Amino acid sequence: MKSIYLDYAATTPCAPEVADAIAACLTLEGNFANPASRSHRYGWQAEQAVETARGQVASLIGADTREIVWTSGATESNNLAVKGFVEALRREQPQAPLHIITSAIEHKAILDTVAYLEAWHKVDVTYLAPNADGLIQPTQVADALTENTCLVTLMAVNNELGTMTDIPAIANILKRHKALLHVDAAQAVGKLEVNVNDWGVDMLSVSAHKFYGPKGIGALYVRRDPQVPLVSQIHGGGHERGMRSGTLPTHQLVGFGEAARLVSEQLAMDEARIRELRDRLWAGISELGDVWINGHPEARVANHLNVSFAAVDGEILLASLAKVAVSSGSACTSASVEPSYVLKAIGRSDQLAHAGLRLSVGRYTTEEEIDFAITEISRVVSLLRKQ
Structure with missing residues (x-):
């Protein structure tokens, strides 16, 4: 892949x-x-x-x-x-x-x-x-x-x-x-x-x-x-x-x-499938330990997963995930090297705010892709934590 x-x-x-x-x-x-x-x-x-x-x-x-x-x-x-x-x-x-x-x-x-x-x-x-x-x-x-x-x-x-x-x-x-x-x-x-x-x-x-x-x-x-x-x-x-x-x-x-x-016809089906994929992704990467969900665990839409990794440099993390297209926050501010103002507003430290990733799932995401993302994110985070 x-x-x-x-x-x-x-x-x-x-x-x-x-x-x-x-x-x-x-x-x-x-x-x-x-x-x-x-x-x-x-x-x-x-x-x-x-x-x-x-x-x-x-x-x-x-x-x-x-x-x-x-x-x-x-x-x-x-x-x-x-x-x-x-x-x-x-x-x-x-x-x-x-x-x-x-x-x-x-x-x-x-x-x-x-x-x-x-x-x-x-x-x-x-x-x-x-x-x-x-x-x-x-x-x-x-x-x-x-x-x-x-x-x-x-x-x-x-x-x-x-x-x-x-x-x-x-x-x-x-x-x-x-x-x-x-x-x-x-x-x-x-x-x-x-x-x-x-x-x-x-x-x-x-x-x-x-x-x-x-x-x-x-x-x-x-x-x-x-x-x-x-x-x-x-x-x-x-x-x-x-x-x-x-x-x-x-x-x-x-x-x-x-x-x-299309959304009117497919919303319920898409939402249920996407939620399962999102939860599968979280279950996989949470096994790394010291991973924080940013935002309410339940009161959120099905496709979003925003997480922060302790003991990891955020910029290096993002640059190392070349095989998984994710973002460090809003696409409109992704060029900024400042920590996310949203994550800072909910009380995250500079380190956790810098090391935040927004992973978002969609209609065309597959289980195989989720499993690949879990493996790749786990590999990269583990390597960075050993440095």
Whole structure:
């Protein structure tokens, strides 16, 4: 076995059905046209394909098709939701004090966005600290609410730990408050059942490449009743009901829709099989001793396993695992030599935070690959501990 892929949390390969659907939209013989070209049948067919995909994505998360706004991915969705909402409030009340609640272990797409609002729009931000299991508790949100709180933005599933936040409980707290709830669900959609109405969210970010769709495409769910006010962050044509301008990429959206359809059909089966593989992996590498699970052992999605190895240099460990593709944390910060800010936030020492690995399993992982990974990780860790 040459090399295996255990970094499904960073990105997933396109499902074969998705790749076929995308390819069919690229050439003259396919559905290649601009969906905004309404003067000929090529454009009509492209628009119909885009709207079919919109319906498939909406169905996956229990939304109305009119509540789906296409974006380039979860990062843009997060920016549109958070900055777009704050700017809409600022237009109504330029000097009003505004307060946002988030957590210290959010993805950088949220942390950098709220930091921008702090610096340039004078928005107060509360960063909730996770407990030792990497969980943000609903009571923390309740305690942090003020009369100026306009938005709570929390991820449904942490991208490094895989830990899950009790979004419905937080939404229930906010029923008695004016603040809206935005959820970064990039690591949740496709891995567990997500229903925006059952969860009670106002906005929700989705990324196609996290569940076997193409990169470069995503969506933002924006509740219609009552309508969430948003100021567009990209101007130039008024597409997506004025919330996001730009020519829609038919091929990517068709792929996004097909990935959503497949997940809708296969989620329960995929989740059960992936959980068994993840647990098999943990059972194997835990025999090394001095291996720590990072994050809650139960309140996490099936595909994530984040572990730290005592008495091992993290950078050397990662470099030595050439035959097993894993990450030291978020793919967006993997070039950093700093210890994971998420692992530090849950109380891990610098050594354990540096020696943390995120191993993530997916639809195409096999038992043979898991057994190979156990053997290879055990071999490398054992060698490093003898040095």
